[in-house]
Amino acid sequence: MANTPTSKQQTIKGKKLTCTVCSNDTFWERETLMNTAKMSFFNLDWLNKKAKNYICDNCGHVLWFMNKR
Numbered sequence: 001m002a003n004t005p006t007s008k009q010q011t012i013k014g015k016k017l018t019c020t021v022c023s024n025d026t027f028w029e030r031e032t033l034m035n036t037a038k039m040s041f042f043n044l045d046w047l048n049k050k051a052k053n054y055i056c057d058n059c060g061h062v063l064w065f066m067n068k069r
């Protein structure tokens with residue numbers, strides 16, 4: 001990890017992201033690889049991708065965004 005992650009305002013499809021819990025608007029960003037075995041078990045293979053997480057800087061609520069590619 002070269003650069004230190006910082007929380008910042010995030011935009012999804014041109015809309016500013018706001019925490020649904022506390023209305024905060026700064027988030028940490030990270031990517032998560034979905035668990036292949038578990039997702040196959042639930043017949044959700046299309047979810048076997050990278051998901052993007054935005055973690056609220058204030059309350060820690062995690063928002064998930066799946067890229068269907």
Ligand SMILES: [Zn+2]
Binds near residue numbers: 020021058059060061
């Ligand atoms: Zn929040």
